[in-house]
Amino acid sequence: MSQPKSKPPLEPEGAVPKAVVNRLSLYLxxxxxxxxxxxxxxxxxxxxNLLGFTDAQVRKxxxxxxxxxxxxxxxxxxxxxxxxxxxxxxxxxxxVAMVGVGNLGRALLGYKGFGQQNxxxxxxxxxxxxxxxxxxDGVPVHPLDKLTEVVRQQRIKLGMVVVPASSAQTVADxxxxxxxxxxxxxxxxxxxxxxxxxxxxxxxxxELEQLSFAVVNRGNVxxxxxx
Amino acid sequence: MSQPKSKPPLEPEGAVPKAVVNRLSLYLxxxxxxxxxxxxxxxxxxxxNLLGFTDAQVRKxxxxxxxxxxxxxxxxxxxxxxxxxxxxxxxxxxxVAMVGVGNLGRALLGYKGFGQQNxxxxxxxxxxxxxxxxxxDGVPVHPLDKLTEVVRQQRIKLGMVVVPASSAQTVADxxxxxxxxxxxxxxxxxxxxxxxxxxxxxxxxxELEQLSFAVVNRGNVxxxxxx
Numbered sequence: 001m002s003q004p005k006s007k008p009p010l011e012p013e014g015a016v017p018k019a020v021v022n023r024l025s026l027y028l029x030x031x032x033x034x035x036x037x038x039x040x041x042x043x044x045x046x047x048x049n050l051l052g053f054t055d056a057q058v059r060k061x062x063x064x065x066x067x068x069x070x071x072x073x074x075x076x077x078x079x080x081x082x083x084x085x086x087x088x089x090x091x092x093x094x095x096v097a098m099v100g101v102g103n104l105g106r107a108l109l110g111y112k113g114f115g116q117q118n119x120x121x122x123x124x125x126x127x128x129x130x131x132x133x134x135x136x137d138g139v140p141v142h143p144l145d146k147l148t149e150v151v152r153q154q155r156i157k158l159g160m161v162v163v164p165a166s167s168a169q170t171v172a173d174x175x176x177x178x179x180x181x182x183x184x185x186x187x188x189x190x191x192x193x194x195x196x197x198x199x200x201x202x203x204x205x206x207e208l209e210q211l212s213f214a215v216v217n218r219g220n221v222x223x224x225x226x227x
Numbered sequence: 228m229s230q231p232k233s234k235p236p237l238e239p240e241g242a243v244p245k246a247v248v249n250r251l252s253l254y255l256x257x258x259x260x261x262x263x264x265x266x267x268x269x270x271x272x273x274x275x276n277l278l279g280f281t282d283a284q285v286r287k288x289x290x291x292x293x294x295x296x297x298x299x300x301x302x303x304x305x306x307x308x309x310x311x312x313x314x315x316x317x318x319x320x321x322x323v324a325m326v327g328v329g330n331l332g333r334a335l336l337g338y339k340g341f342g343q344q345n346x347x348x349x350x351x352x353x354x355x356x357x358x359x360x361x362x363x364d365g366v367p368v369h370p371l372d373k374l375t376e377v378v379r380q381q382r383i384k385l386g387m388v389v390v391p392a393s394s395a396q397t398v399a400d401x402x403x404x405x406x407x408x409x410x411x412x413x414x415x416x417x418x419x420x421x422x423x424x425x426x427x428x429x430x431x432x433x434e435l436e437q438l439s440f441a442v443v444n445r446g447n448v449x450x451x452x453x454x
Contacts, residue, residue: 012444016444018437019246021436021437021440021441022433022437024436024440025430025433025436025437026433028436029417029430030417033417087440088436088439088440089436089439089440089442089443089444090436090439094435094439096435102334102337103330103333103334103337104331104334104337104338106330106334107329107330107331107333107334108431110329110330110331111331111431112415113415113430113431113432114431114432114435116415116432117432117435117436119432119435119439157442158435158438158439158442181438181441181442182435182438182439182441182442183438184431184434184435184438188339188340188343190256190257190260196445198437198438198441198442200434200437200438202431202434203252203256203340204335204338204340204341204411204429205340205341205343205344205346206249206252206253207411207427207429208321208323208341208344208346208385208409208411209248209251209252209255209315209316209317209344210245210248210249210252210425210427211385211408211409211410211411211425211427212315212316212317212321212346212385212409213248213251213314213315213316214248214408214409214425215316215384215385215408215409215425216315216316217239217243217316218423
């Protein structure tokens with residue numbers, strides 16, 4: 001309460017459910033779109049409407065991190081964008097290491113969405129001799145056995161595993177040993193990491209499953225409204 | 228209650244929150260892994276433990292769809308796998324149309340995870356003359372203006388938009404007009420669809436944001452435990 005409204009705290013007051021963090025990413029994207037469309041302010045009900053959440057949900061999610069609204073005005077879009085970026089840590093630059101330069105790896109190297117949120121793949125790794133030494137979209141491809149050295153030198157904290165299922169665990173272990181604290185796993189296999197390391201698995205078939213469920217259960221799905 | 232335990236209903240009794248459907252996909256993957264590892268049965272607490280949910284959460288999620296546990300046994304893994312597949316609609320084959328054959332599109336055409344869940348990209352579309360007529364991983368690349376014809380002919384209900392942001396909305400509209408009922412959007416832009424069409428947006432930077440948040444807020448994140 002003594003916190004001035006213009007400087008919302010970076011750190012939440014208590015433990016935050018993962019689903020809340022996920023929704024912050026969604027709010028951020030809608031706010032960026034609102035600003036692009038010329039809006040300066042918004043409200044919890046407007047923001048909620050855009051995403052299919054209630055206004056109460058939006059207020060409850062943001063309340064984990066401070067007080068962002070102004071009476072009679074609502075939220076100032078750019079201010080809330082800046083606050084969410086501070087909360088998510090994306091107000092700073094994050095170098096990322098990527099292991100595996102197949103089709104998906106190449107696509108990720110060219111993916112524009114990372115840079116927009118301050119993530120940049122700065123080093124790629126592979127075992128194939130014909131890929132090593134290559135530079136793809138400006139990112140150098142190193143031999144896998146240089147991983148520890150490069151990750152430590154560039155103080156890389158985030159890694160992406162884009163190798164076949166059979167080598168995903170080995171590669172993830174290498175990243176962790178080198179000092180990486182968060183891993184996105186694109187390999188279609190479950191990997192196990194020490195509890196201090198954060199893991200997000202990307203399984204693209206899961207998105208399609210949400211759709212097949214919705215198609216076979218028309219009218220029986222409600223938007224996520226949980227915390 | 229009169230439902231025999233061996234035939235859980237396909238249709239939920241009421242509206243199901245999206246987060247529950249998402250967790251069904253996660254349960255399915257852990258169950259498949261358990262079966263691969265030789266387990267025949269599991270319990271709500273074991274399944275919950277593997278994913279960081281409580282046993283109550285697991286039971287509550289499954290209760291939307293029927294009664295799956297056996298006293299003194301727990302869940303029979305293969306039976307629950309079959310039930311979840313029936314619920315998600317992935318006990319049947321889903322042909323998928325993909326628009327945009329860039330790096331990411333090519334990666335998706337080779338992505339093994341789709342076939343494992345009964346999704347298959349059967350037709351790809353692009354506007355680039357040098358791609359049209361090509362066959363990638365056995366999938367023909369058609370000119371974009373054949374989209375309506377091919378989607379109708381093959382009764383395709385699911386589509387993936389893998390084009391640049393500037394053409395994502397136009398392409399999505401075309402898919403909907405052709406009869407597609409669910410769309411996964413990989414373009415880094417928000418698209419708007421009629422309420423009867425289901426939309427899932429994939430923004431790969433969001434996964435990294437979950438990690439950057441976790442790295443800057445060590446110990447302040449709890450697993451999703453909501454419904």
